[in-house]
Amino acid sequence: MKARRVGFLPRLYAFVYLCINYGLDPISAGAYVMGALGISAGFAGYKFIRCKYEECCDSEWIDLKSSDLEQDFTHNLYGQHLVKANVPKALLRHVLNAQPKKALVMSFHGWTGSGKNHVSQMIAKHLFKKGAESQFHHLYIGTRDFPHEEEVNKYRVNIL
Numbered sequence: 001m002k003a004r005r006v007g008f009l010p011r012l013y014a015f016v017y018l019c020i021n022y023g024l025d026p027i028s029a030g031a032y033v034m035g036a037l038g039i040s041a042g043f044a045g046y047k048f049i050r051c052k053y054e055e056c057c058d059s060e061w062i063d064l065k066s067s068d069l070e071q072d073f074t075h076n077l078y079g080q081h082l083v084k085a086n087v088p089k090a091l092l093r094h095v096l097n098a099q100p101k102k103a104l105v106m107s108f109h110g111w112t113g114s115g116k117n118h119v120s121q122m123i124a125k126h127l128f129k130k131g132a133e134s135q136f137h138h139l140y141i142g143t144r145d146f147p148h149e150e151e152v153n154k155y156r157v158n159i160l
Helices: 008-021 026-053 066-076 081-096 116-127 149-159
Strands: none
Touching (some): 066 081, 066 116, 081 116
């Protein structure tokens, strides 16, 4: 059996009937209902309006240009064949997942001058609208950000 749509007048009649039978003032009850609808519409539109002016984690602010990233790696990255082969695929796989369970975290290790920060800057440039200035891009340099081994617990708290 197919469900039948109920029009406006039967709903209005049911609303007035409930108000009269349960001792509610129809005008006050209507004002409460309209107020609740207005508040819920305001909450629903908040994210839309906020994300127009402020960086959010959505497709307007995060847009992976995978082919541009691969081209940038090819022209500006030397001796990092593992990065060239794996990073674009991992980024694309993460971005295409509509509801990832975890944030994407990449940790690059190597000697000084091997290109870790350079790769991070290139990824940010091709992933975020604001590039490396994005609030979703964090670059930690061990010797700068964690200089004292005895303060590891303090550093953990600050990262989280």
